[in-house]
Amino acid sequence: MTKRDWVMKSTIAVMLSTSLLMGGQVGQAAAYSQDSVKSEEIVKLTKSLVGKDYKYGAEGPKSFGSAGLATYVYGQAGIKIQDTISELYSKGTKVSRTAVKPGDLVFFSSSGNGKPTFMGIYVGNDQFIYSSQSKGEVVVKKYSAYKNKFLGARSYLSAESAAKPTTPDSSKPDQDAKASALADKVIKIGEKYMGTPYKFGSSKNTTKTFDCSSFTQRVFKEAGIELPRDSRQQSTVGKTVSLKNLKKGDLIFMKASVKTSSDRITHVAIYAGNGKILHTYGKPGVTYSKFFDTNWERRVVKVKRVIPE
CATH class of the missing domain: 3.90.1720.10 (endopeptidase domain like (from Nostoc punctiforme))
Known part of the structure; x- marks a missing residue:
């Protein structure tokens, strides 16, 4: 290798190194800029x-x-x-x-x-x-x-x-957005029945009264999702998820009380987001209730996701 060849090779190497270094700095700057915006x-x-x-x-x-x-x-x-x-x-x-x-x-x-x-x-x-x-x-x-x-x-x-991925996966449909929109629809449907009286064993054919499972059956039916009639049957469909992965529209199944050792399901509610559930019971009828750090949460037996992902 001649001295001239060696100098040219060294110069090219330095230029490449500098380019890579600058490219990394530019990438970091772009990320910081994006966060700033x-x-x-x-x-x-x-x-x-x-x-x-x-x-x-x-x-x-x-x-x-x-x-x-x-x-x-x-x-x-x-x-x-x-x-x-x-x-x-x-x-x-x-x-x-x-x-x-x-x-x-x-x-x-x-x-x-x-x-x-x-x-x-x-x-x-x-x-x-x-x-x-x-x-x-x-x-x-x-x-x-x-x-x-x-x-x-x-x-x-x-x-x-x-x-954020470097290249978007355009082949995958936006299922999350569809599921979220359907969950919002479920909650909106449920809200139109706010205050409807509670009646144990209420007929699935009426909207004048509800019990917990006839309410969830009616709301999801109007959103295009068929559910069985009672809460224990409803707990057998859909995908089981953990409380930490709870999403709006999930069904939450509960036992009779915190103290009971039996996990027999006696109540079902819809998770409405923001730490609250939409359901019906007793005097308030169809209502919102705080969920986390309450007896409602302590009574949970299982959570099911029936909205397609």
């Missing part, structure tokens, strides 16, 4: 909702529950996240209290320990925004003033970027 969009959307009404379990756009505010804002920004405080707190990337960035989710409890009871979105400048039950609306609060109630923070922005 999402962060700005989320902050802007969140600020625009200040003053909106608080309503337990609501996911917008006119009113919001604690988790519903984050679910709505992220959804508007094109990021699908969970819809309950407990699920949002258990996922995402953990962030320390002093390392939060605009767009991160922040979680609190009144006592400063245990499980989170309310949450918000950090918007920068030592401020976070959340839907306050006591104030009855979406409010802005000083972040540092809540340090004694702080439990943790989660980032869903970097996780979203990392989770």
Whole structure:
């Protein structure tokens, strides 16, 4: 090899190395830039909702529950996240209290320990925004003033970027979107029967009264899904899923009480998202009930997914 050939070869090697290095830096910069754009969009959307009404379990756009505010804002920004405080707190990337960035989710409890009871979105400048039950609306609060109630923070922005495939799989239909739309339809159908009286053994042919399983049978039938008549029969169809993988539209089957050792199914409810169930019982008739950390959750025997995935 001549000296001239050696110089040319060395020069090409240096150029290739520099190109690869710069390419990696450009890729990282693009990822950070993408996260920054999402962060700005989320902050802007969140600020625009200040003053909106608080309503337990609501996911917008006119009113919001604690988790519903984050679910709505992220959804508007094109990021699908969970819809309950407990699920949002258990996922995402953990962030320390002093390392939060605009767009991160922040979680609190009144006592400063245990499980989170309310949450918000950090918007920068030592401020976070959340839907306050006591104030009855979406409010802005000083972040540092809540340090004694702080439990943790989660980032869903970097996780979203990392989770995106480099090449989309266009051959796979968007089953998740279809299943989600069908679940929303089920809940909407169920809501039109709110307040309908409860009657044990109610006929499947009437909508003037319901028992728990005639209600679920009717709601799913109107959504195009056939179910057996009673709750124990309904528990034999569909796909069994765990509570941690609970999705809107899933059927939750329960035993008679927390204390009973028998797992005999006596009740069925529809998971409606945002930590609540849609079902019928006793005096309220068709109603929403809080699910997590209640006797409803403690009575669970199994969960079934009957909406096609």
